[in-house]
Amino acid sequence: MGFKRALKLMDIKEKEPNKNNKLISYLMRFNIFIAMGLEKTGTMALGLFGDVGRVQVFLHLSIIGIFKGLRIRKVMEQAYYIGSKSTVIILFTGLFTGMVLGLQGYYGLRRVGSEGMLGALVALSLIRELGPVIGSLMITGRAGSAMAAELGTMKITEQLDALESMAIDPIHFLVTPRLVASLIVIPLLIAIFIVVGLAGSYLIGVKLLGINPGIYIHEMEKSIVFKDIYHFLIKSEIFAITITLISSYKGYHCGHGAMGVGKAITQSVVYSSVLILIWDYILTSMMM
Amino acid sequence: MDIIKCYDIFKAFGDQNVLNGVNLNIPKGKITVVMGASGGGKSVFLKHLIGLLKPDQGRILIDGNDITRLGRRELMEIRSRFGVLFQGGALFDSMNVYDNIAFPLREKTTLSLKQIADKVKELLEQLKLTGMGDKFPDEISGGMKKRVALARALIMDPEIIFFDEPVAGLDPIMMWNIFGLIKSTHEQKKYTAVIVSHDIPHIFSIAEYVAMLHKGKIVACGQPDEVISSPLKEVQSFINAEKWHNNQVEYEKN
Secondary structure: OHHHHHHHHHOOOOOOOOOOOOHHHHHHHHHHHHHHHHHHHHHHHHHHHHHHHHHHEEEEEHHHHHHOOOEEEEHHHHHHHHHHHHHHHHHHHHHHHHHHHHHEEEEEEHHOHHHHHHHHHHHHHHHHHHHHHHHHHHHHHHHHHHHHHHHHHHHHHHHHHHHOOOOOOHHHHHHHHHHHHHHHHHHHHHHHHHHHHHHHHHHHHHOOOOOHHHHHHHHHHHHOOHHHHHHHHHHHHHHHHHHHHHHHHHHHHOOOOOHHHHHHHHHHHHHHHHHHHHHHHHHHHHHH | OOOEEEEEEEEEEOOOEEEEEEEEEEOOOOOOEEOOOOHHHHHHHHHHOOOOOOOEEEEEOOOOOOOOOOOOOHHHHHHOOOEHHHHHEEEOOOOOOHHHHHHHHHOOOOOOHHHHHHHHHHHHHOOOOOOOOOOOOOOOOOOHHHHHHHHHOOOOOEEEEEEOOOOOOOOHHHHHHHHHHHHHHHHHHOOOEEEEEEEHHHHHOOOOOEEEEEOEEEEEEEEEEHHOOOOOOOHHHHOHHHHHHHHHHHHHHH
């Protein structure tokens, strides 16, 4: 409700201030201001809870779809699309992340005379944290946005309605294969990110900065335990669900026209990225 | 006998009331045209009949089943008796023409690839689309898209086909072509057709039953002749809009 409309409804005339009840008028304005603030907060909270509920239903229906009969061909198509087409960007970002980590790690460790620990530092950082997070953010930008765009375009051109009218469940047909493909492919992409990152840091640490290769590899092997791999797997799977779910949901429920699709893509990337970072904190604190 | 019965359908989007108590019975096996001005709620009404939208109030009975109260599974069963031709065609742009038409058969039947291919080929020939099977939706004209969408709607031999503005945006030749196809396929397969359109007076050439939707209500319905001769101002001003406009232009010229 607009401020002026609220004043009008309460019969307060802005241009005719009455000196006698000026204080009352100010108090009423203050009350209206608070009420409007509460109304906006309430609307936002309702919208947020509504969205959370709808996303949960969306996830529930997508998972049920797996048991209703999985379209293997569609899963393969999506695995190719999400996986193969994201490989180049994962290779590049993985390599340079590893190289930067090698440089920064060396700089930090040399101060305390522990350059030999570079392998362990880089491996732990990449496997437990940077691999899943940066890899997922890259996949969000590449594959998540494409998912939102494709489903959004299908929505505004009535292709989703066409599926419904043919008695085909669009979530089962479109979202379930994407979810299954993401669960398979995204951890693999992140694994590639980590391996290439380790190679990049080896290149910098050993070949450029002269760390003994034996020490580098030994420290790396010694520092990594199964728990770290488990950490990486759990994070990768949770991030895969987050990317697919948010991107599909935003595309599926996009607004009208090209603007609606554009907004859905932007929101899918922003929300997925923020949620990945929030999940990362929660998961790290739970699995420490 | 009426196959679809609508009782007091109300629908609002926010503050805007789109349907204000629609009551309409649609006869079985006939071509029913729901006409009305653009933005008058025709497409919204059609989406209610397909079950894509739920009314705020009212009932829609299809063969005695109230689709507004059905669960998702039951609704899907009812929908498998429908065919729909959407306004823009709604062809799947990731599939070629052949795959678009074959899609419902692949998804909903256990026919062999050979049987599917035969059925699709037959429809392609019937709708004058021979040789177009390999083309993608963005490589064909608007008229062809409508024909492909018609083929996809017909392929399952549905009992009811809904047409949302089947000739909107087409040239006159293609418009008559589509009307001819609707009429010929209807005569052959005897399905119930529900056409939402504002193409007056052309649509009367195929209509067997007409309803006029005005400001979210059915203001007139019956045989085409009855509706054309209706004394209601809303009906006359809509049907004779073109004539009125021509007279106005003539008057201004003189």
